[in-house]
Amino acid sequence: MKMSDVAKLANVSPATVSRVLSHPELVSTETRQKVLDVINQVNYKPHIVARQFRTKETKIILVVVPDITSAFFSKVLRGIEHVAVNHGYQVILGDTENDIEREKEYINLLLQKQADGMVLLTARLNKANLEEISNHFPMVLACEYIDGLNIPTVSIDNISSARKATEHLIKLGHTKIAHITGTINVILSRDRMRGYQQAMMSHDLDIDSAYIQEGDFSFESGYNQMLKLLALENPPTAVFAFNDDMAMGAIKAVKDSGLKCPEDLAVVGFDNIKMSSFHEPKLTTIDQPKYEIGKKAMEMLIKLINKESIHKKKIVMKDELIIRESCSSESKVRESLEVI
Amino acid sequence: MKMSDVAKLANVSPATVSRVLSHPELVSTETRQKVLDVINQVNYKPHIVARQFRTKETKIILVVVPDITSAFFSKVLRGIEHVAVNHGYQVILGDTENDIEREKEYINLLLQKQADGMVLLTARLNKANLEEISNHFPMVLACEYIDGLNIPTVSIDNISSARKATEHLIKLGHTKIAHITGTINVILSRDRMRGYQQAMMSHDLDIDSAYIQEGDFSFESGYNQMLKLLALENPPTAVFAFNDDMAMGAIKAVKDSGLKCPEDLAVVGFDNIKMSSFHEPKLTTIDQPKYEIGKKAMEMLIKLINKESIHKKKIVMKDELIIRESCSSESKVRESLEVI
DNA sequence: CTGAAAGCGCTTACAG
DNA sequence: CTGAAAGCGCTTACAG
Structure with a gap:
């Protein structure tokens, strides 16, 4: 069943059927009703690919995520989705599983016009390449970004948050503060490490090079890296983890080693995912405005698609340090250790 | 830059360019090289939507998931993705957030031919509707299913697993065994509840109606429902939870109430997600072959797309009870309570 | 092995 | 307010 068939049944031209579907206000009430009746009767569904081909619009937004199972990214996603749906766009997801090749593949979908625009929650491709693409296709970066690039971006200031x-x-x-980083090929990992270093240096504190351990964002890696830190001859009394998942993994390692958090080791996380307030102990962490980041990113993307001008290409959102239970003061740590 | 432009530059017809791209073996080595040179030189990318429109194929598989943040579904997803990629298909994800309306929207993508086929990891629409669709479009159900429906399905036997x-x-x-269910509009919730009831009845055990509490799959709901169970005048000594997330939430509630798991309360989960072996205590749970379920489902879908025949429309995978630390015997529970 | 031509199912500028 | 017609960018059956 195609449009011309519907047209015949309704005794109108295909053009009229098309108008009823896409610009009903251009059709008289009478004709419109006649056509709609036929459409319902035969349960006609327009062939969207044909429409896309004709209009050069897909009404689809592709969101590329490094890890869909992450509680952090899924919150950002919600913000993106809500704005998208309000503007008549459908969101499809590309999960890269932190694989740069898959990032490329999804970007190809955009190049091949299978989506009207794209929000990248991961940006690990080379700079020149990405900038080139963003000059021709609507694209915005959220959370991750690339330095010195003229692509619209929404994120927090990761360096200052980490310093805080x-x-x-x-x-x-x-x-004696250690840091468990994310995979170091990701700019956010380097930023948060830099913030950590800045804080340490500006207080004249030494950073034992063994105090910096590279994780991979996962609970398990937080666990494993913490075990390494605890095995050090001169172990740290506090750890700042790249994200809450690794912070919780680190705490698990502390517990499994017969120690207590925060009494024996203070831990700060990052992201303020939901679980961090359920966790034992409740996590002290940096809150990112996850939903708002997604929302802002999508709002920018829609402007780009509509070729409206954007006054601010880089949006830096506000973070907040949430103090809960996973850190106590160093003196307490000392006392606790002396008891042992 | 379109195909005809490339053709002109290479002094061939558009048909030849098309063949170089889609059926290179039909073109002489010489001509092929000439065309490829031009393609590379001008960085020509075929317009995929035009191709899709012409061939009626998208090479895209839509996977509809009730909750992308779930560790369980993401494992199933991996199985689907790997098979899909091996067969030249791209996977896009539709996250319904357990919302039936969004399930409908994604199914519409299929009806409108924006994907060649679909794997539903959630099936909450009405029966007749879904059966009708599956008669015309390649579709397979995985994990969730609909009873008495002739749609290809891959799952475990949830009733017998829950009984086990x-x-x-x-x-x-x-x-005194309680059960925390999933949202009861989902067939899996009803199945696992039935398995629970079968086990209880076949051992002549009463089920206090307050022992059945409806959760919503989330850690929090497991926590909250467990709190209710503990508040009962005659609280249970054991709980079977619909999934591991709720099982962990339940255990958190036990701990927060000053009790211990498994000493004061035994808990069995379901799914065997990764975290269940990291958790304290390590969860006793039912293992589902998550990756294999996804794999099998995708293999069936590809057969459907290629109009090959499928000998078995329903595939029931094997589960396994994994015994770890979260359950001890009732006598121990009794002792422990007597101490209090 | 290659080309000319038809056609996939819509939308829209144009004319009336 | 409505219709006739062109055309979006490919692919493929057909002919040579």
């Missing part, structure tokens, strides 16, 4: 997290530990009296 | 889980508790001497 680390300084919280320093204020509590800790001096 | 409950019987494990019974064998340990428990008689």
Whole structure:
């Protein structure tokens, strides 16, 4: 059943059927009703690919995520989705599983016009390439970004957030502070590490090079890296983890080693995912405005698609340090260790 | 830049360019090279939507998931993805967030031919509707299914698995066994509840109606429902939870109530997600072959798309009870309670 | 092995 | 307000 068949049944031209579907206000009430009746009667569904081909619009937004199972990204996703749906766009998801090749494949979908635009929640491809693409296709970066690139971006200031997290530990009296990073090929990992280093240096604290351990964002890697830190001859009294998942993994390692958090080891996370307030102990962490990041990113993308101008190409959202239970002061740590 | 432009530059017809791209073996080596040179030189990318429109194929598989953040579904997804990619299909994801309306929207993508086929990891629409669709479009159900429907399906036998889980508790001497269900509009919730009831009844055990509490698959709901169960005048000594997430939530509630798992309360989960072996205590649970379910489902879908015949429309995969630490025998529970 | 031509199912500028 | 007609960019059956 195609449009011309519907047209025949309704005694109108295909053009009229098309108008009833896409611009009903251009058709008289009478004709419109006649056509709609036929459409319902035969349960006609327009062939969307034909429409897309004709109009050069897909009404689809592709969102590329490094890991769909992450509680952090799924919140960002919600923000994107809500705005998209409000503007008549459908969201489809590309999960890269942190694989740069799959990132490429999804970007190809955009190049081949299978989506009207794209939000990248991961940006690990080379700079020149990405900038080139963004010059020709609507694209915005959220969370991850690429330095010195003229692509619209929404994120927090990861360096200053990480500095703030680390300084919280320093204020509590800790001096032996370790950092579990994300995979270091990701810019956010390098940013948060830099923030950590800035805080340490500006307080004249040494960073034992063994105090920096590279994780891969997962609970397990937080666990494993923490075990390494605890095995050190001179173990840290506090740890700042790249994200809450690894922070919780680290705490698990602390517990499994017969130690206690925060009494024996203070831990700060990052992201403020839902679980962090259920966890034992409740996590001290940096809150990112996840939903709002997604929302803003999608709003920018829609402007790009509509070729409206964007006054601000880079949006930096506000973070917040959430103090809960996973950090106590260094003196307490000392006491606790002395008891042992 | 379109195909005809490339053709001109290479001094061939558009048909030849098309063949170089889609059926290179039909073109002489010489001509092929000439065309490829031009393609590379001008960086020509075929317009995929035009191709899709012409061939009626999208090479896209739509997978509809009730909750992308679930560790269980993401494993199934991996199985689907790997098979899909091996057969030249791209996978896009539709996340319904357990919303039946969004399930409909994604199914519409299929009806409108924006995907060659679809794997539904959630099937909550009405029966007749779904059967009708599956008669005209390649579709397979995985995990969730609909009873009495002739749609290809891959799943475990949820009833018998749930019975097995409950019987494990019974064998340990428990008689006061509660069940935290999933949302009851989902068939899997009803199946696992039935398995629970079968086990209880076949051992002549009463089911206090307050022992059945409806959760919504989330950690939080497991937590909240467990709190209700513990508040009962005659609380259970064991709980079978619909999934591992709720089982962990339940255990958290036990701990927060000053009790211990398994000493004061035995808990069995379902799914055997990764976290269940990291959890404290390690979860006793039912293992589903998640990756294999996805794999099998996708293999069936590809056969459907290619109009090959399928000998078995329903595939029932094997489950396994994994015994770990979260259940001890009822006698121990009794002792522990007597101490209090 | 290659080309000319038809056609996939819509939408829209144009004319009336 | 409505219709006739062109055309979006490919692919493929057919002919040579």
